[in-house]
Each structure stands twice: as structure tokens, then as C-alpha cells.
Amino acid sequence: MSSTTTGWVRPKIEQNWLTRLLDWKPFLIIICLLPALGLLAVFLTYPLGLGIWLAFTDTTIGRSGRWVGLENFEFMFEDPIFWNAVFYSVFYTSVATIGKFGLGLWLALLLNNHLPFKSLLRAIILLPWIVPTVLTAVAFWWIYNPQFSVISWMLIELGLRDTNVDFINTAWPARWSLIAANIWRGIPFVAISLLAGLQTISPSLYEAALLDGSTAWQRFRYITFPMLLPILAIVMTFSIIFTFTDFQLVYAITRGGPVNSTHLLATLAFQRGIPGGQLGEGAAIAVSMIPFLVFATLFSYFALARRKWQQGESND
Template sequence: MAVAASTSTSERVIVAKAKWRPLENERNLAWLLLLPTMVLLGLFIAYPFMRGLLLSVTDTRVGIPGEFVGLANFRRLASDPIFHAVVWNTCWYTLVTTIFKLGLGLWLALLLNRSFKFKAFTRAFILLPFIIPTVLSTFAWKWMFDPTFSVLNWMLYQTGIIRVAINWLGDGDLAMLSIIIVNIWRGVPFFAISLLAGLQTISPDLNEAAAIDGARPLQRFWYITWPLLLPVTMVVMLFSVIQTFADFQIVYVMTGGGPANATHLFATYAYQLGVGTGLLSQGAAVSLAMFPILLLIVIVQLLYIRRVEVR
């Protein structure tokens, strides 16, 4: 400092009086700032998770405290044909919906990224399926899939595509198809809007430069837009896969897991066993069985995202 360097007699050094200020210590401050988050996460995530773990190694039922039974619940699941179907259903449901949500969402995002009239309005409008409470919109879908009175069968019948009413939710495969359609309908806006945000970070100059370089529209997408959008795409996929894998509302409202357990996912089956039937510990085991599979998916995707971002 200039003052310190001078030798003038007017030189003064002002020392702050030592006060007890514990928050000036960064370590204390860090703990204080972390505290609310830690309390919330601990109370609402860590504690229920631990309770779930403890529950799954007992034979607790509603009204019966139960005793420690080790991994018996998990062994029972391994030989439970419904659980096998649940694993398959959940993977299939997640795979198919994610592919369609990505495809349709990307297509929508590319369209919305262009300049057109009522652009802002349309972008907001697209989000509607995502904003409406899922249970409400799923009830509407349930009515639309009703075999006797629904608009869907009526349209197909009137246009001559079908002659006999289709029992959408009464047939195992069609019921699966129905919940997949509803999930895609609900999930596309999230993909579209997130990917649109990603697209908007890509400078239009790059596409212009590529156009001048001789790349056709599809080549521009493949060589420029897609690789630059990939990090965003991977994050969106990660969120979507986690949500879809643990989906509950759509299946619970549409089919309740039926017909004949054909549409049960992890969450609905765990609910049915644990709450519906009262086999709390078995329900806990089913929902915990989701955990290693999800963990694996998340690890793979996070590793991939890191690789993409380092590039």
C-alpha cells in the first residue's frame, strides 16, 4: 500500500479491534450454510431410505412389528413371477418411452427453434402436458381409452379403421401400449423445452458456416447440432430415465398394475404389496430392488456425460 511505503510522520496503522466473530472462520460458515440442506436431506431422504432398508430385512406387516429375517424377502422376490414381469415391464417401459420422448422432443425443439409467428405463445403452450397435475391428465386419458364410451374408439370406428371396439386397458399388451403413450405425451414437453434451451446456446453462425462449407441440412444436424447438443441431451435423458423408471402415477391411475399384473412397474408393485396387501417389508424389498439398477444406469450416464463434457 502507498501509505505503508511512505516514511512520512503522518503514517498511521489502524488495527481492527479483535472481536469474537465465529462466522469469519470459513470452516464454521461452511457448516452453517450446509446445515439446512443436511437437515432436509437427512430428514426426508436419508432417514426414510434407512428405514426402508431396515424394513426390508424383517417380516413386518401392517399391525405386526415383525422380526429380523435376513434376506428372505429378496429371496422370495427372486422366485416371484410377478416380480420378474415387473422388472421386464419397467425396463421396457423406460426404454420405449425414452426413445420416443427423445425423438419427438428433439423434433419439436428443432421446430420451435425456428422463427415463426406466435413463437413465445407456442413454446409456452407446448409445456401444458408437463404443467397439468399428472393424476388429472391421466384420468382424462383413462376416459379416452375407455372401450365403450371413449373418443379414441369412436374416432377409429367412425373413420372405419376398426369394426369392433378395442379394449385398450383390458388387454395386457394394449394396456402397456396405453401407459407408454400417456408417458410419452407427458414427457415430451420436458425434452422439447430442455433441448430447445440447449439448441439456443448453439451459435447460429456455426450452422451458417457449415452451410457455406457445403453441409446439407441433415449433415449440419449430424456434424454440428447433434454433437454440440449431446451434453444437454445426456442430462435430460438422465433425469427422464430416473423419473420413468420410478414412475407410479400414470400406471396407478390408468390400470392399477393390471390387467393380471401386466402393467406393474416397481413402484406400483411395491405399493400394492406394501400398502395394498399390507406386506410392508416385501413392499420395501421391491422398491429397494429398483435401487441397484437405477444406480447402474446413473453411473453409466454420468460417466458418459463427463466424457462428453471433457471433449
């Protein structure tokens, strides 16, 4: 009311064209989205699109290819090395996932108890995961070395064996050795994620179950496990994707050998595409991973969605 008494009126500010443009919602939305869209297009859509495109050409390094339709795939499907890689990818993923989740859950349950130096222990558990994969790979390469393997040395010193263990020079030992390395590397992620899940379970549920007369196994079976399932499904999705697309460990330790027996789809695609120069063929192998990943993701997604109506926050 003071303006009427003093005669001073708040001046009406004229808005210039830029202000008005920025106040216009559609324009503002486009402006705000543009950087993100640009990044996605340049770093995600373009390489992915290019990879898929290459899979349908006969491009080699140094020569741009031409469209050959499904020829790469036809060739690939008749290639026993490809089928070997499919087999090992699935085998590697399944066994490593089971191992990681078995041991990871066990570790998470242990860490969920009251232990001395709890946070220090948790930090140590995370170590394998924060070490660069190549370092892990080099370490395992040494551990599995035919001549200098520390495991062989220990076994011989203990008198359990007379000769060095053959870890990576024949097909099946090499396959299992790589899986062991992958499990070692993957446990922390699973353990820490599941530990986070365990800590969201209200202690009063365990107290109620204790009064209801449950044994420790029954508390795990009827409380912990079902309550952990949603987070278990998410962690498992991620773990399956990471494991299926694994490259570094295998390539650094065995390079797919001996005799292509430990090729994963990712290492085979790289082998064919870059050192082998057959970009089209490599791309086709890489593209063939997509259906597996989509299937794994959908499986977890629907397993999760089914839980959603059971679980949920108690407050409303």
C-alpha cells in the same frame, strides 16, 4: 490524520464472547450447515434408511417386524410377478425414452425455426408437463375407457372400425397404451430442454457449414447432433430416472392390471406394501430399483464426461 490534531482516537471496540464465537470458522460452518443437514436427515436419509431397513424385516402394517435377512429378496426372486414388473419397467422405460426423445427432438428442431407465434407455441407445448400427472392419468383413463373412449368413437364414426378398441383390458394393448400416455406427458420436458440446447449453438456454425457445402441433413448430422450430445445425455439421465420410477400414470390408469401385466416396480412395491400390508416385501421391491437407477446414472455420467474434453467454452 485528523485524529492526531483533534486528539480524538477511534475507540477499540471490545468484542463479546458471542461475536468471537461467531467469528470462529469451524463453529460458523457447523451452524450454517446444520439446517440443511437436518432437513436432509429428516426428509431424505431417514425415509431411505427406513426403507432399506424394512426390506430386511418382515414388518407388516400394524406389527413391527424382526430381522429376517435376505428372506424378502429370496422370495422376491422366485416371484414371477416381480420378474414381470422388472421386465415391464425396463421395457416401459426403454420404449418411452426412445419415443420421447425421437418426438421431443423433432419438436425442438421445429420450434427452433422462425415460426409465427413462437413463444405462444412454446407455452402450449409445455402444457402436458405442467398439468398434474393425476389429471393426465384421469384424462387417459377416459380416452382408454372400453365404453366411452373418444378414440374408439372417432374410429367408428369414420367407419374404420366396427367395435370399440380394447386399450387397457388385455396385457399388451394395456402396456402400449400406458407407454403412449407416458410419452405424451414426457415430450414437453425433452423438447424444451433440447430447444434450450439448440439455442446455445452459434448460428455462425450453421453459416460456416452452409458455405462448406452442407445439406440440411449433414448440418444436423455433423453440427446439431454432436453439439447437442452433452445436454442430450443430461436430459436423458433425468428422463430415464423419472420414467423408471413412474408410479402415478400406471397406478391411476390400470393399477398394474390386467392380471399384474402392467406393474412397474414402483406400483408393485406400493401394491405389496400398502394395500397388501406387507411392508417388508414392498420395501424389498423398492430397494431392488436402486441398482437399475445407479447403472442408468453412471452410464449417462460417463457418456457425459467423455464429451467434456471435446466440448467446452471457446474463451480462455
